[in-house]
Amino acid sequence: MSLLDKKKLQKPKPFLKWVGGKTQLIKEISQLINDQFSTDLNFTYIEPFVGGGAVLFHILANFTNLNNLIINDLNLTLINAYQLIKKDYQELILLLSEIEQEFYNLNSLEEKKVFYLQKREHFNQIDDHLLPLEKTVLLLFLNKTCFNGLYRVNQKGKFNVPFGKYEKPTICNQNNLISVHHYLEKVTILQGDFQETLNYAKKSTLFYLDPPYKPINLTSAFNSYASTNFDDQEQIRLKLFCDQINDQGHYFILSNSDLKNFDQDNTFFDQLYQKYQIKRVKARRNINSKGDKRGELFELLITNF
């Protein structure tokens, strides 16, 4: 696609809602990138926990000189969706608009709920390897119609989020899908463990790491993006990965929950990352369903520069 055609595209936005969306932190992250890379805007960008890609899409839209971007996630269904949209959007848009129309044609929320539950059941039966297109269509549909756009699976890996009771949500955002398709052209998309992404680092590389957050209190223990948990051992393994990045002369920005929001004495991350820069940034997170816990919270931005 020519530069002129690309200019006609809208700026790409995440095509899925994903818990941990980084909208509030994006300004801080952009600033860090601008400060560090102002003279070399041709660095490699690697995002090992891409999720909904809030930061990725911001970077694609605003740092247009970048040509070497790599994203990764452990979630196969999610990564299949990225790969599929990168390859072709036409069939996806066709199937998704059909399902959107079917949903809109239903007269009551009760009927919509039955429809939603049928699609959820179907989604859970589809093998990601066999029918990636069908699975992606249903992923996008469920994401826009389920409660709060959550992605949560049980121990058996089955998606179990309840119906969101929305009358007419936008299910097929055609212009955005087209834009995402074009912007993903220069992005390498991987599926697997974060550790593997180190093999893709080149001379000047920035890693942005947004792992499943360590719960700040027991009621916010939401980190089941996958049927395996990202526990303290995983947080420690991630810190060792950051050390490798650092030792090889690359850069990292890592975000995580600030455990001090609820317990001033909790120094888990302060100790773990004591040799790096730790900044506490105001952010809002809407994971808790209890209204009173939705206030301002701090998050950590940890960097090696």
Ligand SMILES: C[S@@+](CC[C@H](N)C(=O)[O-])C[C@H]1O[C@@H](n2cnc3c(N)ncnc32)[C@H](O)[C@@H]1O
């Ligand atoms: C907090 S989310 C990322 C949020 C994302 N940056 C956004 O803006 O929406 C964390 C992601 O890490 C993924 N994940 C969990 N364990 C992983 C691992 N060992 N390696 C790579 N990705 C992993 C989950 O599937 C999830 O998508």
